[in-house]
Amino acid sequence: xxxxxxxxxxxxxxxxxxxxxxxxxxxxxxxxxxxxxxxxxxxxxxxxxxxxxxxxxxxxxxxxxxxxxxxxxxxxxxxxxxxxxxxxxxxxxxxxxxxxxxxxxxxxxxxxxxxxxxxxxxxxxxxxxxxxxxxxxxxxxxxxxxxxxxxxxxxxxxxxxxxxxxxxxxxxxxxxxxxxxxxxxxxxxxxxxxxxxxxxxxxxxxxxxxxxxxxxxxxxxxxxxxxxxxxxxxxxxxxxxxxxxxxxxxxxxxxxxxxxxxxxxxxxxxxxxxxxxxxxxxxxxxxxxxxxxxxxxxxxxxxxxxxxxxxxx
Numbered sequence: 473x474x475x476x477x478x479x480x481x482x483x484x485x486x487x488x489x490x491x492x493x494x495x496x497x498x499x500x501x502x503x504x505x506x507x508x509x510x511x512x513x514x515x516x517x518x519x520x521x522x523x524x525x526x527x528x529x530x531x532x533x534x535x536x537x538x539x540x541x542x543x544x545x546x547x548x549x550x551x552x553x554x555x556x557x558x559x560x561x562x563x564x565x566x567x568x569x570x571x572x573x574x575x576x577x578x579x580x581x582x583x584x585x586x587x588x589x590x591x592x593x594x595x596x597x598x599x600x601x602x603x604x605x606x607x608x609x610x611x612x613x614x615x616x617x618x619x620x621x622x623x624x625x626x627x628x629x630x631x632x633x634x635x636x637x638x639x640x641x642x643x644x645x646x647x648x649x650x651x652x653x654x655x656x657x658x659x660x661x662x663x664x665x666x667x668x669x670x671x672x673x674x675x676x677x678x679x680x681x682x683x684x685x686x687x688x689x690x691x692x693x694x695x696x697x698x699x700x701x702x703x704x705x706x707x708x709x710x711x712x713x714x715x716x717x718x719x720x721x722x723x724x725x726x727x728x729x730x731x732x733x734x735x736x737x738x739x740x741x742x743x744x745x746x747x748x749x750x751x752x753x754x755x756x757x758x759x760x761x762x763x764x765x766x767x768x769x770x771x772x773x774x775x776x777x778x779x780x781x782x783x784x785x
Contacts, residue, residue, distance in 0.1 A: 473670060473671040473758075474669070474670060475666045475669055475670060475674075477671075477753075478671065478745045478746065478749050480744055480762065480765050480766070480769075481769070482744070483769065486772065486774060487610050487774075487779070488774035488777070488780075489612065489778065490613065490615075491620045491639065492640075492778075494642070495515075495640050495641060496514070496641070496642045496644070496645050497514060498515045498640045498774075498779075498781055499515070499773055499780040500512075500514060500515045500782070500783055501764065501767070501768055501780070501781070501782045501783070502521060502783045503756065503764055503783070504785045505757075505760075505784065505785060512771065515640045515780075516644075518645060521783060522783065524650075524694070524696035524697055524698040525650050525651075525690070525691065525697050525698065526649045526650065526698045526738075527651075527653070527654060527691055527698065527708060528635075528638055528641075528653055528654075528700045528704065529623075529635040529638065529653075529701055529703045529707070530654070531626065531628050531629075531630055531656060531658060531703075532626035532627060532628055532629045533632070533633065533658075534630060534631060535596055535597050535603040535604055535605050536548060536550075536558075536596050536603050537549075538576065538596075538602065539602070540562075540575055540577070543564055543567045545563045547561070547588075547590060548606055548632070548660075549603070549606075550632050551659060551679075551680065552630060553589065556594075557580070558589070559583070559590075560587070562577075562586065565586045565588075568588075576594065577590050577591070578591040578592075604618075605618045606632060606633065608633065610777075611777065611778065620639070621639070621777075623635065623641060624641055624642060624643060625638070628655045630657035631658040632658060633660060634658070634777065635658055636740045636776075636777045636778075637700050637701035637702070637704075637740050640781050652691055653687060654682070654704060654708070655683070656681040657679060657680045657681070659677060659679045665746060666745045671750050672726060674747065675722075676747060679703075679706075679720065679721060680720055681710065681721055682717070682718040683707060683717045684717070685717055688711055691708065691733065692712075696735040696736065697734055697735050699734045699736070699737050701740075702737075702748045702751045705734050705755075706723050706751075707721065708733045709723060709729075709731060709732060710723050725755075726750045726754055727750070727754045727757075729754045731754075731755065736783065736785050737755050737783075737784040738782070739752060739781065739782055740776065740777065740781055741768055741774075741779055741780065741782065749761070752782075755784060756784050768780075768782070
């Protein structure tokens with residue numbers, strides 16, 4: 473697949489800078505693969521639109537953006553390796569040195585491409601740690617409440633970014649659904665734009681996931697499954713294709729993929745040339761997805777992390 477097929481035009485004013493005043497008041501574009509019909513609804517109506525086991529990713533975003541003063545830059549935590557040692561991005565990499573301490577961070581080893589092994593003093597969400605929530609670069613305005621970049625069911629600490637399809641849920645919406653949990657700690661590579669000419673040439677770095685045996689048995693036996701977000705899809709399809717209930721997944725879902733456990737998909741609107749958009753195209757169809765995105769632009773839906781959602785049935 474040519475990577476240019478993942479491109480589309482988006483007016484900059486449609487990139488949501490703030491979450492909706494109330495989580496479940498986001499708009500919801502509903503697409504039926506069986507009929508091709510499209511509806512424009514409100515997120516709080518979701519339980520009336522789908523009869524399936526809703527599977528959510530309960531990862532919690534770590535406040536892992538840490539400013540450094542000399543030289544002026546930052547460390548961005550990606551994943552805990554073991555104990556107080558993490559993998560991180562650090563900049564300006566060329567001016568940083570292994571073995572030196574920058575505030576509460578000690579750089580241990582440069583891994584290439586701006587990645588480092590680092591050691592922290594304490595936990596990144598501890599009372600004396602000065603990390604902040606790592607909002608995506610396309611969000612340029614400050615976030616008043618950091619909890620709005622967490623799902624209401626976030627539990628397992630470890631993500632560098634939020635599983636954004638889940639940001640629309642309120643406790644009230646959850647109460648009206650049958651829900652099961654999985655965990656995948658989201659890395660920034662999930663959102664990294666493709667730099668290759670073909671989609672298949674792109675390499676996804678692995679991300680850690682875990683599903684309890686009881687949860688997987690319930691999911692496996694469900695008549696229909698609604699995957700909340702692309703990260704949940706990757707967990708479910710990793711297991712459905714023979715993966716263990718815990719480990720790392722490098723599953724890269726592109727058009728032509730055989731879905732074995734996901735029947736419906738709830739997702740936000742994604743960046744051009746992203747692996748997330750490739751996954752949506754694999755589920756809904758390439759031309760159908762392009763049509764839906766053009767319609768979303770025409771109807772002035774809000775895009776990306778704090779934007780509106782799409783339900784693909």
